[in-house]
Amino acid sequence: MSQQFLQVSNSTTRRKSIKNGVEILVRGTVQGVGFRPFVFKLASRFSIFGTVTNTSEGVVIRAAGPQVFSFIDALSDEAPPLARIDELSYRPLEKPMLEKSFTIIASQTTKSSRANIPPDISVCEDCFAELTDPADRRFGYPFINCTNCGPRFSIIETIPYDRPKTSMKLFDMCDDCSREYLDPLDRRFHAQPNACPLCGPTIYLHDTQGQRMECEDVIEYAISAITSGKVLALRGLGGFHLCVDGCSESGVDRLRKRKNRPDKPLAIMVKDLDQAETLCDLSDREKMSLTSPQHPIVLLRPKPHSPLAVNLAPKMSDIGLMLPYTPLHHLLFAHPECPAALVMTSGNISGEPICTSNEEALSRLAGIADLFVLHNRDIVTRVDDSVVKLLAGDIRSLRRARGYAPEPVQISQELPELIGCGGGLKSTFSLARGTSIYPSQHIGDLFNTASLGFYTESVDNLKRLYEIEPVAAACDLHPDYLSSHYAKDLDLPLYRIQHHHAHAAAVMAEHNLEGPVLAVVLDGTGYGTDGTIWGGEVLQADLKSFTRLGHLEQLCLPGGDAATEEPWRMGMSLLHRLFGEDGGRMDYFSSIDPTARNVLVQMLENRFNTPLTSSCGRLFDGVAALLGLTPVATFEGQAAMQLEALARQSLTTEWKDILIDEIEDADRYLIKAKEQRWEIISSKFVKQGLDDISSGKDRSTVALQFHSWLISCISRLVEKLSGTTEIRDVVLSGGSMQNGILLEGLLFALTRRGLTPHTGTCIPINDGGVSVGQALIGGMQHVSRSTHES
Numbered sequence: 001m002s003q004q005f006l007q008v009s010n011s012t013t014r015r016k017s018i019k020n021g022v023e024i025l026v027r028g029t030v031q032g033v034g035f036r037p038f039v040f041k042l043a044s045r046f047s048i049f050g051t052v053t054n055t056s057e058g059v060v061i062r063a064a065g066p067q068v069f070s071f072i073d074a075l076s077d078e079a080p081p082l083a084r085i086d087e088l089s090y091r092p093l094e095k096p097m098l099e100k101s102f103t104i105i106a107s108q109t110t111k112s113s114r115a116n117i118p119p120d121i122s123v124c125e126d127c128f129a130e131l132t133d134p135a136d137r138r139f140g141y142p143f144i145n146c147t148n149c150g151p152r153f154s155i156i157e158t159i160p161y162d163r164p165k166t167s168m169k170l171f172d173m174c175d176d177c178s179r180e181y182l183d184p185l186d187r188r189f190h191a192q193p194n195a196c197p198l199c200g201p202t203i204y205l206h207d208t209q210g211q212r213m214e215c216e217d218v219i220e221y222a223i224s225a226i227t228s229g230k231v232l233a234l235r236g237l238g239g240f241h242l243c244v245d246g247c248s249e250s251g252v253d254r255l256r257k258r259k260n261r262p263d264k265p266l267a268i269m270v271k272d273l274d275q276a277e278t279l280c281d282l283s284d285r286e287k288m289s290l291t292s293p294q295h296p297i298v299l300l301r302p303k304p305h306s307p308l309a310v311n312l313a314p315k316m317s318d319i320g321l322m323l324p325y326t327p328l329h330h331l332l333f334a335h336p337e338c339p340a341a342l343v344m345t346s347g348n349i350s351g352e353p354i355c356t357s358n359e360e361a362l363s364r365l366a367g368i369a370d371l372f373v374l375h376n377r378d379i380v381t382r383v384d385d386s387v388v389k390l391l392a393g394d395i396r397s398l399r400r401a402r403g404y405a406p407e408p409v410q411i412s413q414e415l416p417e418l419i420g421c422g423g424g425l426k427s428t429f430s431l432a433r434g435t436s437i438y439p440s441q442h443i444g445d446l447f448n449t450a451s452l453g454f455y456t457e458s459v460d461n462l463k464r465l466y467e468i469e470p471v472a473a474a475c476d477l478h479p480d481y482l483s484s485h486y487a488k489d490l491d492l493p494l495y496r497i498q499h500h501h502a503h504a505a506a507v508m509a510e511h512n513l514e515g516p517v518l519a520v521v522l523d524g525t526g527y528g529t530d531g532t533i534w535g536g537e538v539l540q541a542d543l544k545s546f547t548r549l550g551h552l553e554q555l556c557l558p559g560g561d562a563a564t565e566e567p568w569r570m571g572m573s574l575l576h577r578l579f580g581e582d583g584g585r586m587d588y589f590s591s592i593d594p595t596a597r598n599v600l601v602q603m604l605e606n607r608f609n610t611p612l613t614s615s616c617g618r619l620f621d622g623v624a625a626l627l628g629l630t631p632v633a634t635f636e637g638q639a640a641m642q643l644e645a646l647a648r649q650s651l652t653t654e655w656k657d658i659l660i661d662e663i664e665d666a667d668r669y670l671i672k673a674k675e676q677r678w679e680i681i682s683s684k685f686v687k688q689g690l691d692d693i694s695s696g697k698d699r700s701t702v703a704l705q706f707h708s709w710l711i712s713c714i715s716r717l718v719e720k721l722s723g724t725t726e727i728r729d730v731v732l733s734g735g736s737m738q739n740g741i742l743l744e745g746l747l748f749a750l751t752r753r754g755l756t757p758h759t760g761t762c763i764p765i766n767d768g769g770v771s772v773g774q775a776l777i778g779g780m781q782h783v784s785r786s787t788h789e790s
Contacts, residue, residue: 027086040102050099124149246339288395397761507760571588647700
């Protein structure tokens with residue numbers, strides 16, 4: 001019988017008799033990141049003989065020599081920067097090895113896939129140097145890469161990660177590339193996308209009719225089109241971008257009109273960090289994030305009087321900025337006529353998935369783009385750009401995709417093979433197995449057949465890559481989400497997880513909390529167990545169940561979902577709550593048709609199509625509308641984002657200190673309502689804000705005061721509940737927590753009250769993290785049910 005693997009840690013390596021050598025198993029992100037060449041060099045240094053190979057389980061090393069334990073320790077201590085070791089174990093070999101040297105052998109397929117799929121990584125410094133060196137054979141080559149950078153997840157078809165199992169299988173390497181690929185000491189040893197101008201993919205131009213255009217210099221032609229005001233469709237790493245001059249208001253306006261995206265912020269790309277610093281205020285943490293191997297979009301504060309087009313992010317305090325992450329991006333910016341900033345927004349029709357194939361883009365984007373820069377390396381998996389933001393002192397993920405997906409979240413619980421199907425907005429799904437949860441890349445809002453197609457395509461792809469076949473499914477409690485229908489149609493044991501409980505569990509997963517915890521979950525909408533719409537919740541939660549202890553005051557949602565698109569409706573709802581029918585006659589929404597206002601008042605009076613909601617997002621909408629910001633929204637979260645931007649105009653360095661006094665005064669806004677649950681009567685401090693406006697206070701001061709009152713009331717309520725439950729751990733989650741004032745204020749206030757708050761960093765606190773919580777709760781419930789049934 002073979003011996004069991006022994007776990008290894010940096011501090012306690014088991015010194016067991018190993019006269020025949022050891023077999024080492026390394027699990028994690030260790031394929032496609034230069035791990036085998038690293039092992040080869042390490043073996044040479046420690047005089048180790050044996051073999052190393054990729055398998056579906058991970059990297060397997062057979063090693064022998066007097067310094068084998070030093071070799072084992074160095075595997076984790078000195079691992080390549082892109083590697084992530086989740087498990088390192090070994091077992092003694094029963095028979096001596098025949099090898100008297102150390103070799104890298106061909107990959108092996110085992111019965112199940114436990115190897116992590118590496119994410120796509122931005123161009124490394126070595127490849128950039130070669131790209132810009134006229135003497136190098138890859139000078140100006142738009143697909144340069146090595147084991148330290150380039151495409152991974154977006155081109156992988158199956159594991160083990162070898163060239164025949166990627167979309168590079170169509171390109172036979174030339175002699176020079178083959179020599180690099182086979183040399184263990186070369187930077188391109190087993191770099192699966194390895195290629196050069198002689199043997200690799202190429203770029204070319206097409207017009208809007210789909211005809212290929214003959215052109216000596218694609219980059220020259222593309223930059224000329226951009227500078228003349230045209231919209232460029234650019235095939236990239238995980239899909240298409242739509243590109244215009246980011247300093248041209250007319251160019252941005254043209255793109256907005258064609259894409260039907262009137263207000264939603266557009267991300268930009270700039271040449272380098274120096275250029276970024278001339279346009280935006282940058283902290284050291286933000287600089288590190290911009291230049292990290294992942295190269296995400298970072299939300300930054302633009303400097304006043306910058307040359308950026310003012311219509312990039314109307315009435316917002318932040319703009320999304322990223323640096324070039326593919327060789328093609330670098331070549332565009334190397335052109336002397338390239339604008340200081342290029343808009344790089346997802347290449348799709350608004351509300352649909354990003355285009356990946358040339359044929360799809362030429363068909364779907366023909367009415368938007370004037371010119372297409374295409375290439376012939378297939379994109380196997382759609383991967384959009386990731387988005388992060390510096391919130392409350394940490395860089396936090398808001399959209400987890402390129403550079404991060406599909407790396408797993410490691411937990412301490414043991415889960416069955418299971419799928420968490422996600423929600424409706426900012427959808428993801430998560431697969432689970434053992435102590436790993438694998439969140440998908442960002443899918444987007446799941447409200448049409450095109451998005452559902454992307455969703456199911458991605459599920460099938462990730463299941464195939466990880467060889468996971470779920471035995472159970474978890475989904476949102478909301479019965480009408482497409483993700484809930486998908487889960488039901490799987491015909492597996494199904495666990496319907498309340499939305500805000502899933503939000504809480506995602507944070508618990510990241511911080512390895514078992515519970516119970518107090519969870520503050522603030523967002524736009526979530527189907528409640530009582531049939532109403534939740535969204536401003538204080539829960540007591542563990543990994544199987546929860547109790548609702550408190551919530552924001554329930555308000556009427558006039559017209560149901562229509563209120564999410566027309567914030568003035570929530571403004572009217574607040575006025576009606578405060579002043580009854582007289583509220584409808586107040587002169588706050590003169591821009592809205594009087595007939596529509598009167599109809600809404602009658603709806604509120606008669607409680608017709610006005611479901612109740614405790615939503616924090618809708619409360620923000622109402623306050624924003626009353627302050628004259630956004631009577632009608634064109635994208636989700638617009639009103640709340642503008643309210644935060646307005647409040648920041650009055651933010652001072654002392655604002656958090658004032659919170660401490662306000663917390664002591666917050667009891668007047670708290671009552672015990674139905675079933676002894678606490679309720680925060682938010683309409684009372686909205687009334688105070690309206691009075692302040694009437695007395696001449698600045699709108700930005702009132703906007704900041706609203707944030708402060710909300711923070712104070714929530715903090716005071718959590719403090720009370722901590723006293724009665726004796727729970728000190730508090731998790732903060734939900735889309736409204738992306739508001740930096742709200743999150744920073746709550747973390748500060750709760751810490752000052754002696755509590756221990758936790759929130760998401762790697763897992764998005766918006767609905768992008770819900771599937772992780774679903775997988776964890778559903779898995780725990782399934783294990784519990786199976787145990788009780790056995």
